[in-house]
Amino acid sequence: MVGDNEGMDNIFRIPIGDRWGDGHGKYESFTVRSNKTIKEVRAIHKNHAEATGVDITKVCDRYRDSLVPEEVATRLEKLGIPLERIDEGPESSVYMDTEVMAGLWMSLLKLTDPTFEFQFVRNDMDTLDHHVGYGLFE
Numbered sequence: 001m002v003g004d005n006e007g008m009d010n011i012f013r014i015p016i017g018d019r020w021g022d023g024h025g026k027y028e029s030f031t032v033r034s035n036k037t038i039k040e041v042r043a044i045h046k047n048h049a050e051a052t053g054v055d056i057t058k059v060c061d062r063y064r065d066s067l068v069p070e071e072v073a074t075r076l077e078k079l080g081i082p083l084e085r086i087d088e089g090p091e092s093s094v095y096m097d098t099e100v101m102a103g104l105w106m107s108l109l110k111l112t113d114p115t116f117e118f119q120f121v122r123n124d125m126d127t128l129d130h131h132v133g134y135g136l137f138e
Contacts (some may be wrong), residue, residue, distance in 0.1 A: 006031045008117065012041065014105060016098040028098040031121040032106065036113075051112040054081060056105045060096050068094040073122045081107050 010033070017027030034041060049055035053075050060066055068076075073083055073094045081104065083094045096104075098123050 001089075007035045008119065010034045010037050010041075011121065012038045014102055015119050016101050016105075029123065030102040031123055033119050033121050035115075035117040041109065041116070044109045044116055048108045048112040054079070054108060056101075056108055059104070060101065066107050068096055076104070079108075079111055081111075 011031060012034070013029045015027045015029045017120050033063060036044070049057075056073060059072060068083070070093070073085075076083055086093050086095050086102075102120070110116050110118070
């Protein structure tokens with residue numbers, strides 16, 4: 001990640017969860033500022049599994065599945081991605097939440113293309129809400 005916005009002219013959202021609503025319908029979106037266009041980021045994503053050995057779309061992909069399999073956790077650690085383990089020892093595991101998953105996804109993309117820079121942007125921006133345009137919708 002970078003500390004300033006220089007060259008970070010692209011902003012996009014990444015959804016974590018069931019954005020399409022074909023299951024539980026719950027998801028959280030994160031806003032990302034990047035030096036790459038969304039088209040470039042999609043191309044990086046397309047190659048990330050082969051480049052890193054970890055397919056982010058297969059991590060925590062089942063209902064109520066928030067634990068990372070040990071073989072995936074070990075691979076991530078070998079890639080240099082720090083993980084917070086629960087219950088250190090032979091039964092240790094890595095718990096994933098939406099924020100950690102978003103960071104993991106972008107980190108895998110960065111490993112796939114080291115020129116990819118990103119930073120997360122606040123999602124909880126203030127809203128100027130004064131009931132403007134109500135009659136525009138049917």
